[in-house]
Amino acid sequence: xxxxxxxxxxxxxxxxxYVVAGATLVAAADLGTGPAGPAAAAPGVPQxxxxxxxxxxxxxxAMPTANLITVEVHEDGTAxxxxxxxxxxxxxxxxxAMLIAEELELPLDRVRxxxxxxxxxxxxxxxxxxxxxxxxTYTPVRVxxxxxxxxxLEAAAIQLGDTVANLxxxxxxxxxxxxxxxxxxxxxRAAASRTTRAVDVRLKDPGQFRVVGxxxxxIDALEAVTGRKQYATDxxxxxxxxxxxxxxxxxxxxxxRLRNQREVLAMPGVTDVALVDTGVAxxxxxxxxxxxxxRAMHVDWADGPVAGLSDQDVVAELxxxxxxxxxxxxxxxxxxxxxxxxxxxxxxxAMDTNSAIADVRDGKxxxxxxxxxxxxxxxxxxxxxxxxxxxxxxxVVQGGGSFGRRxxxxxxxxxxxxSQAMGKPVxxxxxxxxxxxxxxxxxxxxSRVRAVHAGGQVLAFQQxxxxxxxxxxxxxxxxxxxxVADLPTGLGNLGFSETVxxxxxxxxxxxxxxxxTLVETDDRFNTGSMRNIYSxxxxxxxxxxxxxxxxxxxxxxxEFRRAHLRNDRVRAVLDAVADAGRWGRSMPSGTAQGxxxxxxxxxxxxxxxxxxxxxxxxxxDIRDGVGGPRATKVVFAVxxxxxxxxxxxxxxxxxxxxxxxxxxxxxSLHLRDGHFLEASWDNYFYTRQWNTPPEVDVIVMPSxxxxxxxxxxxxxxxxxxAVACAYARAVGQVPSYFPVNHRDPLQFRPKPVVPxxxxxxxxxxxxxx
Amino acid sequence: MPKQTxxxxxxxxxVDVHPDxxxxxxxxxxxxxxxxxxxCGINVCKACTSHVNGLAFNPCSVRVGDLSPSDEVTTIxxxxxxxxxxxxxxxxxxxxxxxxxxAQCGYCQPGQIMAAVALVRKVRREGRSITDADLxxxxxxxxxxxxxxxxxxxxxxxxxx
Numbered sequence: 001x002x003x004x005x006x007x008x009x010x011x012x013x014x015x016x017x018y019v020v021a022g023a024t025l026v027a028a029a030d031l032g033t034g035p036a037g038p039a040a041a042a043p044g045v046p047q048x049x050x051x052x053x054x055x056x057x058x059x060x061x062a063m064p065t066a067n068l069i070t071v072e073v074h075e076d077g078t079a080x081x082x083x084x085x086x087x088x089x090x091x092x093x094x095x096x097a098m099l100i101a102e103e104l105e106l107p108l109d110r111v112r113x114x115x116x117x118x119x120x121x122x123x124x125x126x127x128x129x130x131x132x133x134x135x136x137t138y139t140p141v142r143v144x145x146x147x148x149x150x151x152x153l154e155a156a157a158i159q160l161g162d163t164v165a166n167l168x169x170x171x172x173x174x175x176x177x178x179x180x181x182x183x184x185x186x187x188x189r190a191a192a193s194r195t196t197r198a199v200d201v202r203l204k205d206p207g208q209f210r211v212v213g214x215x216x217x218x219i220d221a222l223e224a225v226t227g228r229k230q231y232a233t234d235x236x237x238x239x240x241x242x243x244x245x246x247x248x249x250x251x252x253x254x255x256x257r258l259r260n261q262r263e264v265l266a267m268p269g270v271t272d273v274a275l276v277d278t279g280v281a282x283x284x285x286x287x288x289x290x291x292x293x294x295r296a297m298h299v300d301w302a303d304g305p306v307a308g309l310s311d312q313d314v315v316a317e318l319x320x321x322x323x324x325x326x327x328x329x330x331x332x333x334x335x336x337x338x339x340x341x342x343x344x345x346x347x348x349x350a351m352d353t354n355s356a357i358a359d360v361r362d363g364k365x366x367x368x369x370x371x372x373x374x375x376x377x378x379x380x381x382x383x384x385x386x387x388x389x390x391x392x393x394x395x396v397v398q399g400g401g402s403f404g405r406r407x408x409x410x411x412x413x414x415x416x417x418x419s420q421a422m423g424k425p426v427x428x429x430x431x432x433x434x435x436x437x438x439x440x441x442x443x444x445x446x447s448r449v450r451a452v453h454a455g456g457q458v459l460a461f462q463q464x465x466x467x468x469x470x471x472x473x474x475x476x477x478x479x480x481x482x483x484v485a486d487l488p489t490g491l492g493n494l495g496f497s498e499t500v501x502x503x504x505x506x507x508x509x510x511x512x513x514x515x516x517t518l519v520e521t522d523d524r525f526n527t528g529s530m531r532n533i534y535s536x537x538x539x540x541x542x543x544x545x546x547x548x549x550x551x552x553x554x555x556x557x558x559e560f561r562r563a564h565l566r567n568d569r570v571r572a573v574l575d576a577v578a579d580a581g582r583w584g585r586s587m588p589s590g591t592a593q594g595x596x597x598x599x600x601x602x603x604x605x606x607x608x609x610x611x612x613x614x615x616x617x618x619x620x621d622i623r624d625g626v627g628g629p630r631a632t633k634v635v636f637a638v639x640x641x642x643x644x645x646x647x648x649x650x651x652x653x654x655x656x657x658x659x660x661x662x663x664x665x666x667x668s669l670h671l672r673d674g675h676f677l678e679a680s681w682d683n684y685f686y687t688r689q690w691n692t693p694p695e696v697d698v699i700v701m702p703s704x705x706x707x708x709x710x711x712x713x714x715x716x717x718x719x720x721x722a723v724a725c726a727y728a729r730a731v732g733q734v735p736s737y738f739p740v741n742h743r744d745p746l747q748f749r750p751k752p753v754v755p756x757x758x759x760x761x762x763x764x765x766x767x768x769x
Numbered sequence: 770m771p772k773q774t775x776x777x778x779x780x781x782x783x784v785d786v787h788p789d790x791x792x793x794x795x796x797x798x799x800x801x802x803x804x805x806x807x808x809c810g811i812n813v814c815k816a817c818t819s820h821v822n823g824l825a826f827n828p829c830s831v832r833v834g835d836l837s838p839s840d841e842v843t844t845i846x847x848x849x850x851x852x853x854x855x856x857x858x859x860x861x862x863x864x865x866x867x868x869x870x871x872a873q874c875g876y877c878q879p880g881q882i883m884a885a886v887a888l889v890r891k892v893r894r895e896g897r898s899i900t901d902a903d904l905x906x907x908x909x910x911x912x913x914x915x916x917x918x919x920x921x922x923x924x925x926x927x928x929x930x
Binding site: 091402658 | 787790791794795797798799805806807808809814816825826827829836844846863867875878882887901904906907908910911914916
């Protein structure tokens with residue numbers, strides 16, 4: 001790994017690809033082809049993330065593998081591609097199909113993109129994370145498609161008795177000057193090769209793009225709106241009966257004994273029970289009968305590692321782990337502004353709970369699950385089952401959301417253990433209550449910010465982030481780095497955390513001496529990234545400080561940012577939202593605007609929020625939900641560089657906006673006596689229709705960049721920060737913790753922990769409307 | 770095993786199952802009708818929203834034994850054949866969802882669409898149109914945060930229905 005910026009590859013259009021031996025045309029490119037170069041360094045003293053960010057790390061991690069991704073052209077005139085990444089809603093199957101359609105000159109609806117099974121030979125190249133998919137696959141996918149087009153042209157030249165230069169490929173047809181033509185389907189066999197050969201191809205000039213850069217609907221939209229799109233629990237695998245797990249009353253507690261096994265086995269529909277390390281599993285004809293069985297179980301438990309702990313204990317632990325910050329001057333000439341912010345635990349729980357189908361019999365295992373690190377999953381499952389990795393087949397299924405959750409494979413591993421214990425196929429589904437309470441969370445963290453200003457200048461800016469450990473034990477998607485992250489005493493994971501922090505966090509302001517540090521402590525919780533990693537918290541605290549500095553220096557928050565930004569792209573998005581959102585317009589008391597910026601993943605963003613904190617909003621009577629302050633309007637501008645699908649990018653920003661609002665205002669988990677209280681969507685208050693802004697305006701900035709940026713996480717940080725700043729301005733006080741409602745009286749009655757899951761109601765017909 | 774009979778997407782179905790089992794599991798686990806999704810099992814997330822006799826309901830919270838043989842259950846799979854489905858392959862609300870490209874992960878969207886259709890029917894029964902307050906009152910959760918496009922699609926679907 002190097003911290004030197006690599007040569008920017010913009011403009012390079014000639015690459016080597018392959019025609020692979022096959023019965024019909026198979027074109028390939030090395031997935032390590034043409035890494036995106038780091039962005040040009042900004043003026044001033046660059047921070048690490050400016051020169052070389054997490055995406056460069058992920059992209060370079062992909063380079064040593066000499067393994068191929070292939071685009072196939074079929075006799076029905078379609079092309080297919082198995083993407084070694086996971087689709088969880090972020091739109092990468094659509095954007096990948098667009099790249100293929102573009103280079104292959106094939107209509108978009110004739111390109112099929114599926115998800116590749118775990119391919120261990122890809123080593124580091126099958127991780128979906130860090131918003132890296134488009135950045136790392138942009139060139140290789142195009143190269144493979146361009147090779148396919150060239151092979152089709154060569155085959156057509158022979159059949160039509162003409163030269164390649166005279167032929168035109170367009171819309172899935174190769175046309176000769178005399179009007180004769182052949183379809184790709186007719187050429188698929190003739191263009192195939194008996195041997196694998198390397199070929200040089202020239203990629204399209206981006207100025208000639210007809211598909212890339214146009215707004216396209218998702219390729220799976222029809223499947224989604226007709227209910228035909230299949231997630232793990234929708235798959236019909238013979239014998240894989242519904243299976244659920246009875247879990248401990250404390251987080252990560254373990255089962256000692258099921259006292260009434262005979263009684264449970266005699267219940268209607270129940271076929272099997274088995275003790276595994278995470279609880280007592282039950283398999284039945286229906287999930288409803290699994291729920292009944294779990295509620296009837298009498299289990300002896302060993303307490304989990306955080307038994308007895310509550311929020312305030314973890315807060316105290318974090319404060320104890322905070323390292324002293326360097327003393328800054330505070331004199332009439334040089335004044336120090338201080339800000340301490342606490343961020344509570346939050347759940348990355350997706351709609352589609354942790355789930356997997358597993359069939360472990362006769363020394364072999366087959367697993368179907370939504371997995372963003374399938375190679376690590378395959379290797380770890382093999383290890384846990386006592387099998388070799390080649391005895392484990394891992395099928396990657398589309399996931400109903402991830403938000404960081406599916407970087408891990410908790411459901412797949414658990415399903416495999418249960419199937420092995422029962423000797424039968426199982427379809428494991430976590431109950432929502434388990435997914436909320438036991439599923440991974442974004443760790444609790446504190447951020448301390450100190451800044452010194454004198455004579456109208458900011459001389460120093462320090463941010464010290466202290467967090468419950470963020471689990472990166474998925475590594476880079478395979479077991480070697482996953483093992484490094486899993487070294488004893490957490491040292492390995494800490495090194496990983498610090499690397500990720502260094503590579504993602506950046507203060508794009510001209511604030512003199514900038515220092516950002518990370519300390520992590522306590523590995524007893526089930527944590528992970530959550531749309532995204534550190535940025536939302538770090539940015540919210542940082543931008544609140546920027547507002548405090550502006551106030552201390554008697555400047556307007558927008559003008560202050562504008563004057564101190566070191567990056568023209570950030571200034572452009574800031575100007576865009578200030579203009580479109582009419583920054584500074586007169587607002588009634590109790591309402592306010594807030595403005596914030598963010599820079600990460602080769603992209604820049606800015607957000608302007610209007611918030612209403614007046615009692616008529618905060619006192620809204622919402623059954624089983626929270627109203628609270630309402631973000632009434634959001635204007636968001638994003639520049640990710642080259643945009644493959646502006647419609648998809650807009651969708652990702654709209655989603656990220658709702659995540660940012662949730663982090664600021666409503667969404668958190670409460671730890672009480674060793675367990676999280678939240679057990680349903682009416683306890684864990686993710687943004688709902690009554691919280692979402694009635695007015696949302698997303699501005700996709702024009703870009704002359706030849707390199708695409710990441711999108712899946714880019715909407716969250718600036719929104720969280722802008723909502724936080726707007727809230728502080730509306731109520732006249734900077735919050736010391738987020739979400740701002742966390743210490744309000746609980747707005748739900750916590751569900752019991754024994755039994756661990758609630759029974760389904762029976763009054764649904766009376767509630768029909 | 771007692772037999773349970775009800776109408777599903779225009780056909781009479783009979784299932785051998787204990788009457789206490791909730792309709793969601795009968796649909797998904799026994800009949801393989803997987804459009805209605807599981808998101809909570811306690812009538813909170815609304816991912817399983819379907820229709821019974823034209824009204825929105827959540828099959829996770831209805832015992833199959835409480836359905837009568839004449840009760841008509843419509844899931845997303847049967848929505849295009851509903852009386853307001855205009856005979857096409859897609860219900861106008863589904864078309865609106867496509868036109869606005871609403872879905873991201875897509876998991877909650879069958880339930881969102883079924884709720885949206887029920888909302889249009891409800892306001893029509895009340896002789897009015899959908900208001901912002903009606904949209905604010907939709908309880909279906911979308912963890913991808915597609916709410917903005919859902920609101921746009923409902924407006925289009927209401928016009929087309």
